[in-house]
Amino acid sequence: MNMLARNRNPRGLNFELSTQPLEEMVKSMFSCFPGFRSDLVFGGQIDTKLDVSVKDKYVEVKFPCPGRCKEDFEIEVVGDFLTVRVVDCGKHKACCDDKRYVIRERVCESYEESVKLPVPVKGAETRAKYEHGVLEIAIPRMSEGKNGTHVVKVS
Amino acid sequence: MEDKKCFSVPENAVEVRPAVDVIEEDCGVKIMFEVPGANSGSIDVSVEDGVLTMRAVSSLTRNGGPICYYRAFQLSDMVDVSGIQAKTQDGVLTLCLPKSERATVHKIKVE
Structure with missing residues (x-):
């Protein structure tokens, strides 16, 4: 990471x-x-390709990456850092090699990006899905009390 | 392919030029558009006056508006427009443009 x-x-x-x-x-x-x-x-x-938005209960990260399969993605959450890696599982590159390209703009290289999340999160409860060429990651937010912050009431 | 249903692009949509691959094959040409966030219901492909136009509205947003992918290609008369096929998978729209009868190579055997 x-x-x-x-x-x-x-x-x-x-x-x-x-x-x-x-x-x-x-x-x-x-x-x-x-x-x-x-x-x-x-x-x-x-x-940047990672679109991070903070919701009430979770942090949503959207990553457009069309033409892949879910096995191509490696996602890590360590502390407040999210890392997304895209590695070719093999079949994509193999089917690109023997084609006669007239125009070739699409990229099938490996990619990695890390981003510091704007709020503390529970990395162990991260969920991800890949649909319509978009990787969507939902990371639950940590409640404020668990981040070493204690709310003290004045009596 | 030319669906006459009403396809509307939101007014606040942000137009984006999608990356494409154009691949020559024995039976025609294949065009692959990157349209992440779009599906078969939000993609419009039409051919008018020899110009192939692709529009796709994505679930992704930019500057507060939905992304609308737009790209157009001038087709030669070597393409059989009536035989164009389209499919979408994992955010990639693939169009198969078959060669017309005129463009087909006819080998004539000399007797």
């Missing part, structure tokens, strides 16, 4: 690099142009 969430910077830097001063400068220079988005310059979070 990779305990470090994958750096979402598309340039692949593996250390924390603060681009905030530069980002502010670019924003001030180009903010007069309609439609300017600084995340297009600095990467932001547009390259």
Whole structure:
């Protein structure tokens, strides 16, 4: 399990690099142009495939990955970190090799992404299903009292 | 394939260009569209004036609106439009476009 969430910077830097001063400068220079988005310059979070949303009782993660089978996925939850790996179980790659491609845009490479979940979760109770090319993961949220936080009533 | 039922795309849908594979086969061409989150009930494929159009509404969302996959291809008259078959599985829409009679290679034996 990779305990470090994958750096979402598309340039692949593996250390924390603060681009905030530069980002502010670019924003001030180009903010007069309609439609300017600084995340297009600095990467932001547009390259991630994991869509995380926090519900009342669980954290929902959706991962679009069409054309796979459920055996291709490895899911790990360690602490507040979720890691999803997509590995080819063999049959996908084998059926790609001997075809005459006119256009080939679909990717069948292995993929791995880790994300730090925004709230504490019960990793052991994680459920996942693969339907219509989307991997859906539901991780129950940990109740606040179990996270080392104690609510003390003032009497 | 050309279903005349009303296929509506939500107004707030976000249009996305899906990745495709186009594979040449002996009997025709196969087109595979990546449409995760869409199923047979939310996919519309039509051919009009020689243009094949694919629209699919996904259960996935982006910026608060559902994702709508859209892509169109100009077909040559070598495709037998009436014989096009479509199926969807695991978020991949596969269209099989058979060659028309004109495009079929007829081998003539010299006597």
